[in-house]
Structure formats: structure tokens, C-alpha cells
Amino acid sequence: MKVFNTMTLTKEEFIPMHTNEINMYVCGPTVYNYIHIGNARSAIAFDTIRRYFEYKGYQVNYVSNFTDIDDKMINTARAENITVPELADKFIAAYFEDTKPLNVRPATVQPRATDNIPEIIVFVQDLVDKGYAYESAGDVYYRASKFDDYGALAHQDVAEMEHNAAGRLDDAEMDRKEDPMDFAVWKASKTDDEISWESPWGQGRPGWHIECSVMATKYLGNHFDIHGGGIDLAFPHHTNEIAQSEAKTGETFVNKWLHNGFVTVGDEEEKMSKSLGNFTTVHDLLQEIDDPMVLRFFMATTQYRRPIAFSxxxxxxxxxxxxxxxxxxxxxxxxxxxxxxxxxxxxxxxxxxxxxxxxxxxxxxxxxxxxxxxxxxxxxxxxxxxxxxxxxxxxxxxxxxxxxxxxxxFGVDGFAQEEEADTDIQALIDERDAARANRDFARSDEIRDELSAQGVILEDTPQGTRWHKA
Incomplete structure (x- = not known):
């Protein structure tokens, strides 16, 4: 079996680290809104991959997280006048409600970042102790330049990445950082009402990247088989996960990096994302379509690395x-x-x-x-x-x-379900069969039209009349 490893940009033979067992981590959503179909694409792609591994006889330990603390969470909670945990609870429940009709099975473990704050603080402290991270005005930053091969997963020139990073920083953040490429693993609280936790560096909260490093290694160990997510996460998120995790553990973080392609929309085939405002939520779409299995089939039957044109x-x-x-x-x-x-x-x-x-x-x-x-x-x-x-x-x-x-x-089921027993429908079919036997074709056609109006499709076969719902 071969998989395409983003780290090497080649298809490589896949051999699990443990016989008959696969450990896989996939980045989940930030739960400040309903998921859009781009989020659903990743969930469906890796659910399909998981199902195929299980079809092959493997036990799959599948971890997929919820990011339930970051700037978007804080800003949205303020706008809705609720707490960040209340916002997270609302949209985690919505995630399960929206993915269940798409037959996305719950992960083996679906941890929340805020349930792992003590482990995150210990992880950050270890990076500081090893000289890979430093405190500055209550923030803690990771020294990207200290990690060998930083950016290897992104296949980008480090000098160009550094230039681009500098262009995104304001003067205050530039003053706090030793280098523009450094990234926050702990963020100091900006206001008194902001959700925060006590730490060796004062009140604050974790950075986004550190959350996944902690949850992945906590549930799957320092070194595991597969890490997945959307291709947009390769840099900076997954790049930073590698740097943090390997600096702390001294071990290879992940054997194979798998990334799914975008969902695109419009004539220009623009990437769908919340930041661009061109997204369709699964929550809304499920109200519009009659059969959620069509959306599941549509997404699951496009190779995971290819973009999907949603139309x-x-x-x-x-x-x-x-x-x-x-x-x-x-x-x-x-x-x-x-x-x-x-x-x-x-x-x-x-x-x-x-x-x-x-x-x-x-x-x-x-x-x-x-x-x-x-x-x-x-x-x-x-x-x-x-x-x-x-x-x-x-x-x-x-x-x-x-x-x-x-x-x-592919996650498409329901084939074995029998049509619901309906004595009224069967009675009409029996009457139609009798009318046809008596060559009363007018009555036979009337019954067919009556059933058709009810959404019942008749099929006349040599073995008799069969029916199903349209």
C-alpha cells in the first residue's frame, strides 16, 4: 500500500509502526461557527481513509481535536454575549449534529484544547527549559530558527517565509519577538475579562499550534503513523507542530503527512473559506438537500488530494x-x-x-x-x-x-434497508396487478399515477411488480 507523503512529495510504501494497528491524528475545526463544506470535506476524506484501513483489518486509533480557544472564539463569544465555553459547547454539539447525517463516525478520541491546559503548560515549560522558547512580556515564543529543517513540510524558502512573516507583524509584536518567524506557544491575556489560565508567565492561554502537539502526543505517543488535515494547514500549523514536538521529544513526530485538497466555488474555482466569506455551511445545506448521502457520496468519491468543485x-x-x-x-x-x-x-x-x-x-x-x-x-x-x-x-x-x-x-450506506411496509401501497399494487390481468389498463394507469403522486415508483419485471420510493 502506498500513500502520498507531503513531507517528501512522493508516494511511499505505508507500513504501520505496530502490527494491525494504525495511529492517526487529524486536525479538527475551530468551533466558533457551523462547519462549512470545506471543513466537511476534510472530515469525510479522513473518515473514508479510516474506514478503508478498518476494511483492511487494522485497528485505527483516530484522534481529531476541537480547537475551543483562540482569538476567533473570544471575539465571537463577546459578540454573542456568552462565554467561550458556552460558544464551544454550542458548536461542538452542532458539529456532531451536522456530521451525523453525512455518516462521519466520531473519532476514537475528540479532545478539546481547554481540557488539556495543564499538559500544555508543562509542554511549553519544557521548550523554555531546552532553549527552544522564550518569554517576552507575558507571551512565550518558539525560536523557529533554532529547529533544524524548519519549514521542510511547507517546501518553501525560509528567507522568503521570514520576509513574509515580517510583513504581517505590527511594531509591538516585532518588538516582542527575537525573529519574525518566531511563533507564540503561549499568549498573555490582553484584557481582564478574557478567558485565561494561570501559568509561570502570568495569566494567558495557549497558542493554536501548541494545542495539537500536546493532544496528538498525549493520545498517540511521541511518534505515530499519520497526521492529516487540509493542505492549508501544512504551513504554518503543521510546520510548527513538527518543530515544537520534535524539539520537546527528540523523536520523529509523524511518519506520513496526508493533506486533503480544497473545496472550490464559483467560476474562478476560488477556495471556500470562512475568511473569504464564500462558504456554505453544512447546517444550511442539510436543510436544502433531500438526501445527505448524496453530499457524502460526492465528496468521498473524489480522491482526497484533489480539489472539489462544489456546484x-x-x-x-x-x-x-x-x-x-x-x-x-x-x-x-x-x-x-x-x-x-x-x-x-x-x-x-x-x-x-x-x-x-x-x-x-x-x-x-x-x-x-x-x-x-x-x-x-x-x-x-x-x-x-x-x-x-x-x-x-x-x-x-x-x-x-x-x-x-x-x-x-465510502461511508454511503442504507442499501440493505427494506422499503417501509405500507399496506395501503401494497393493496393498490395488488389491485393494479389484478386490473392488468383483466386487461383493465385504464384502471391500471390510474393506480400508477396515484402511486406516482405519492412518490412511489413501480417497476414491472418478469418476477412481478416491485416498488420503491423516489
């Missing part, structure tokens, strides 16, 4: 493609009622070949597009087999189970 046109196409898969599944499932015992060896061999192609694609840096082609192959096989005069139950079940399982890796 009504692309969502409509995703809905059509998902319905194509569901229809093929239903067509074959209907044949279980008249299937003979046994199996069809030739068809089962084709199933095995398609599953092998799926695994081959996913083993190549989670190439979901090629993996989806194998699923479409299963659906085509399902449709062909469903048209056979006689079918074997074990083969029918095999095809159905593989479609369910492989789509489950």
Missing part, C-alpha cells in the same frame, strides 16, 4: 450516479425472492476480480475514482445477473454484500 451541477450528477448504484442493488435484491439455492461460479469469479480492482485502487493512495469504477462494474454485473431466467441465492447475496461493503468504505 449544483456536480451535486446533481452525484445524485444520478448514486441512484444508478442503488437501482442496480434493488434490481438484484428483488431476485432473492425467486432465487435457487447455490452459487454461480463464473459470476462469483467476476465479483472477486472487481473487488481485487477496488482494493488495488484504494491501495494506491486511496484512489477512490478508480475504486468507484470497480463498484460500477459490480452494479453492471448486478443488472445483468438480475435479468437471468434463473439466479442462485449465494451469488445474489455475494454481489449485494460486496456493493454494500465497498460503498460502506
Amino acid at each position: 449544483e451541477k456536480n451535486m446533481t450528477q452525484a445524485a444520478r450516479n448514486l441512484e444508478r448504484i442503488r437501482t442496480g442493488y434493488r434490481n438484484l435484491k428483488f431476485r432473492l425472492a425467486d432465487a435457487n439455492p447455490g452459487q454461480n461460479a463464473e459470476t462469483d469469479a467476476k465479483v472477486a476480480d472487481l473487488v481485487a480492482k477496488y482494493v488495488e485502487a484504494m491501495d494506491d493512495d486511496f484512489n477512490v475514482q478508480n475504486a468507484l469504477a470497480a463498484v460500477y462494474g459490480l452494479v453492471e454485473l448486478a443488472n445483468i445477473y438480475a435479468e437471468q431466467t434463473a439466479v442462485q441465492s449465494e451469488t445474489v447475496t455475494n454481489i449485494l454484500n460486496q456493493i454494500e461493503t465497498l460503498m460502506g468504505v
Whole structure:
């Protein structure tokens, strides 16, 4: 199996540090607002990666944090006249409410930064003791230049980064820092009403970058398999995590760095972000779409490193493609009622070949597009087999189970659910069957139209009339 490591910009063989176990950390949202679909893209991408590892038989220790203290949190809480913890509670609950319909499974651990303040203070003190950090007017800064290969993950020229950093600083911050590239690991309180904690450097709060270093190493150890997040986090966030963590522990922080691409919008395919004001929240979108699985399918079936162009046109196409898969599944499932015992060896061999192609694609840096082609192959096989005069139950079940399982890796489920029993619908179908048998086609058409108005689709097959909701 190979994954693309952002640190080396190459696909590398992936071998977990521990047999049958994978430790993975993914940066979660800052909980001052509802998540937008760019945030959801990262959650879905790494949930899909986690599911594939589990499909391969690994136990995945998956940690994804909530940033519940930073400037945005403080400013938003003030604007809403509530406390920072109240704001965090509100939007952490909203995160779970919005990601559940998208089938994003909760992480093994989802820590909050504010629950780890003692560990953060100890971590910062250790950096100070080692000479990697220094106190200045109540702030504590990390000496970026002291860390060898600082910025390696970003693949940027250090001199250029230093120039850009200097351009973003005001005179007061320049005076507090030894070097423009230095970054805060602890921030002094600016006002008396600002949420803060007592520390060796006075009242203050942690910097953003230090939070993830502490939570990652606390739950996964000093050295673990995979760290993930959006590509925009490679610098400065993940770059600074590496510098902090390796300076403290003296160990390699992470073996493989995986980053998902942006969600883009508009004709210019501009990155979606809250700072640009061009975002759509998942909370709002879920009120507008009939089937959340379409959004999950749309995002999970684009290779995680590629950008996703979010548009009504692309969502409509995703809905059509998902319905194509569901229809093929239903067509074959209907044949279980008249299937003979046994199996069809030739068809089962084709199933095995398609599953092998799926695994081959996913083993190549989670190439979901090629993996989806194998699923479409299963659906085509399902449709062909469903048209056979006689079918074997074990083969029918095999095809159905593989479609369910492989789509489950993408996080798209519900295939095995039966249509809700509805005696009124069935009574009308029975009446229509009788009308057709008596060549009363006018009444047959009336019943079809009546059911269609209720959102019920009828399909006349050689094995009888079947129905499903539109």
C-alpha cells in the first residue's frame, strides 16, 4: 500500500509502526461557527481513509481535536454575549449534529484544547527549559530558527517565509519577538475579562499550534503513523507542530503527512473559506438537500488530494450516479425472492476480480475514482445477473454484500434497508396487478399515477411488480 507523503512529495510504501494497528491524528475545526463544506470535506476524506484501513483489518486509533480557544472564539463569544465555553459547547454539539447525517463516525478520541491546559503548560515549560522558547512580556515564543529543517513540510524558502512573516507583524509584536518567524506557544491575556489560565508567565492561554502537539502526543505517543488535515494547514500549523514536538521529544513526530485538497466555488474555482466569506455551511445545506448521502457520496468519491468543485451541477450528477448504484442493488435484491439455492461460479469469479480492482485502487493512495469504477462494474454485473431466467441465492447475496461493503468504505450506506411496509401501497399494487390481468389498463394507469403522486415508483419485471420510493 502506498500513500502520498507531503513531507517528501512522493508516494511511499505505508507500513504501520505496530502490527494491525494504525495511529492517526487529524486536525479538527475551530468551533466558533457551523462547519462549512470545506471543513466537511476534510472530515469525510479522513473518515473514508479510516474506514478503508478498518476494511483492511487494522485497528485505527483516530484522534481529531476541537480547537475551543483562540482569538476567533473570544471575539465571537463577546459578540454573542456568552462565554467561550458556552460558544464551544454550542458548536461542538452542532458539529456532531451536522456530521451525523453525512455518516462521519466520531473519532476514537475528540479532545478539546481547554481540557488539556495543564499538559500544555508543562509542554511549553519544557521548550523554555531546552532553549527552544522564550518569554517576552507575558507571551512565550518558539525560536523557529533554532529547529533544524524548519519549514521542510511547507517546501518553501525560509528567507522568503521570514520576509513574509515580517510583513504581517505590527511594531509591538516585532518588538516582542527575537525573529519574525518566531511563533507564540503561549499568549498573555490582553484584557481582564478574557478567558485565561494561570501559568509561570502570568495569566494567558495557549497558542493554536501548541494545542495539537500536546493532544496528538498525549493520545498517540511521541511518534505515530499519520497526521492529516487540509493542505492549508501544512504551513504554518503543521510546520510548527513538527518543530515544537520534535524539539520537546527528540523523536520523529509523524511518519506520513496526508493533506486533503480544497473545496472550490464559483467560476474562478476560488477556495471556500470562512475568511473569504464564500462558504456554505453544512447546517444550511442539510436543510436544502433531500438526501445527505448524496453530499457524502460526492465528496468521498473524489480522491482526497484533489480539489472539489462544489456546484449544483456536480451535486446533481452525484445524485444520478448514486441512484444508478442503488437501482442496480434493488434490481438484484428483488431476485432473492425467486432465487435457487447455490452459487454461480463464473459470476462469483467476476465479483472477486472487481473487488481485487477496488482494493488495488484504494491501495494506491486511496484512489477512490478508480475504486468507484470497480463498484460500477459490480452494479453492471448486478443488472445483468438480475435479468437471468434463473439466479442462485449465494451469488445474489455475494454481489449485494460486496456493493454494500465497498460503498460502506465510502461511508454511503442504507442499501440493505427494506422499503417501509405500507399496506395501503401494497393493496393498490395488488389491485393494479389484478386490473392488468383483466386487461383493465385504464384502471391500471390510474393506480400508477396515484402511486406516482405519492412518490412511489413501480417497476414491472418478469418476477412481478416491485416498488420503491423516489
